[in-house]
Amino acid sequence: MTSISPQLRLCCLSGLFALVVWGQSAAALDESLAAEAVTRAGELERTHSLLVAVDGEIVLEESYRGPGTAQPANVKSLSKTVLAALVGAAIEQGLVAGDEQPIAELIGTRMPENTEPGVSDITVGHLLAMQSGLERTSGANYGRWVASDDWVTAALTRPFVDAPGGRMLYSTGNSHILSAALTWASGRTTRELAQDWLGNPLNIVIPEWPRDPQGIYFGGNDMNLSPRALLQIGELYRHDGVLNGERVLPEGWVENSWTPRGRSPFNNNQYGYGWFITELDGEPAYYGWGFGGQMLYVIPSVAMTIVITSDPTPPGSGSAYLRHLDALVAETLIPAARRARQ
Incomplete structure (x- = not known):
C-alpha cells in the first residue's frame, strides 16, 4: 500500500x-x-x-x-449501552451484587405499593436485557410515559405481558429503573457515579443530561457524549473491561454483555446487556444503537x-x-x- x-x-x-x-x-x-x-x-x-x-x-x-x-452530542438510546457499562462498574465497586440480584433489593422501601407480585422476580440482568416482562414504555407508550409525574412508578407498575426472563421487549423504562436503583442504593446521582466509575478511569467527561420529575437522570436516553468519549467506552469493552491498566468492569462482564439473551423484533439482531449482536462481513460484531x-x-x-x-x-x-x-x-x-x- x-x-x-x-x-x-x-x-x-x-x-x-x-x-x-x-x-x-x-x-x-x-x-x-x-x-x-x-x-x-x-x-x-x-x-x-x-x-x-x-x-x-x-x-x-x-x-x-x-x-x-x-463535541458532546445527544446519543439517544445509545445511552443504554453506557448505562449497562455503569451497571457493570457498580458491580465491580460492590454497589450491585451481580446481574442476578433482584431489582427490589436495590430499590428497597421506594418500591411502589401497587406493583404486581412478579416485580420481585425481576433482576438487574432482566432489565439490562429488556426481559423484565413489563409492558413497554417505548414505542406508542413513550409519550404518555415521559409525560407522567413519576417515571419510575409508571414503569414499575405496568402490567406484565410476559414472564421476567421471557422475550425481549425493548423499553426505555427498564433502563430508567436501573438509573433510579443505582441512585437510591448509593445516595449519589447517576451522573456522579458515571463520572467517577467510567469517566475518570477512561479520561472522559460525562456532561449533564435530562432528569425525570424526581431528579433521577434519564436512564437509557438523551445522554450527551462526544464520539471520542464513546470510542473509549467501546475500547473498554474490546479490552474486556480493562483500560489503561485499570479494571473498570468485572471480569466476565463483557462476555455476559455480549451473550445473546433475546432477539430484537425491529432488526432481528440478538441482544445482550445493552448491546446488539450480529455479524458483519463474516466477523462477530457488537453495537450500541x-x-x-x-x-x-x-x-x-x-x-x-x-x-x-x-x-x-x-x-x-x-x-x-x-x-x-x-x-x-x-x-x-x-x-x-x-x-x-x-
Whole structure:
C-alpha cells in the first residue's frame, strides 16, 4: 500500500470539508477502502461524524456536519449501552451484587405499593436485557410515559405481558429503573457515579443530561457524549473491561454483555446487556444503537472500534438508515482493516 505522507489531509466531500486524521497508524486501514468509507459516509445526508480506531489508535476521524468528534452530542438510546457499562462498574465497586440480584433489593422501601407480585422476580440482568416482562414504555407508550409525574412508578407498575426472563421487549423504562436503583442504593446521582466509575478511569467527561420529575437522570436516553468519549467506552469493552491498566468492569462482564439473551423484533439482531449482536462481513460484531443513527461498533476480530453520530431527529425509517451504516462498516471499514493486515 502506498503510504500517505501528510498527517493531516483535507478532503472535499459533496461540497463539505472533512478532516481526515492519518497518523502513524494509517497503515491499519487500506487506503482505497478507507477513502471509500469517507465518501460513502459523507454521502449519507444524516451523518455528522465518523471515528475509527484500530488497535486502540484513531486511524480515521471525520466531521461532516453537526457537532464534531470532540463535541458532546445527544446519543439517544445509545445511552443504554453506557448505562449497562455503569451497571457493570457498580458491580465491580460492590454497589450491585451481580446481574442476578433482584431489582427490589436495590430499590428497597421506594418500591411502589401497587406493583404486581412478579416485580420481585425481576433482576438487574432482566432489565439490562429488556426481559423484565413489563409492558413497554417505548414505542406508542413513550409519550404518555415521559409525560407522567413519576417515571419510575409508571414503569414499575405496568402490567406484565410476559414472564421476567421471557422475550425481549425493548423499553426505555427498564433502563430508567436501573438509573433510579443505582441512585437510591448509593445516595449519589447517576451522573456522579458515571463520572467517577467510567469517566475518570477512561479520561472522559460525562456532561449533564435530562432528569425525570424526581431528579433521577434519564436512564437509557438523551445522554450527551462526544464520539471520542464513546470510542473509549467501546475500547473498554474490546479490552474486556480493562483500560489503561485499570479494571473498570468485572471480569466476565463483557462476555455476559455480549451473550445473546433475546432477539430484537425491529432488526432481528440478538441482544445482550445493552448491546446488539450480529455479524458483519463474516466477523462477530457488537453495537450500541441510538435513534437516528448514533452508533458504537466493536469488532474484536479486527481490533476495531467505530463511532458514528448522525442527525438525531431524522424523518423516515431509522432501521433503513441503520442498514446503510451496517453496510458501510461491512463493505469498507472491516475489509480495510483486514486488507491492511495482509
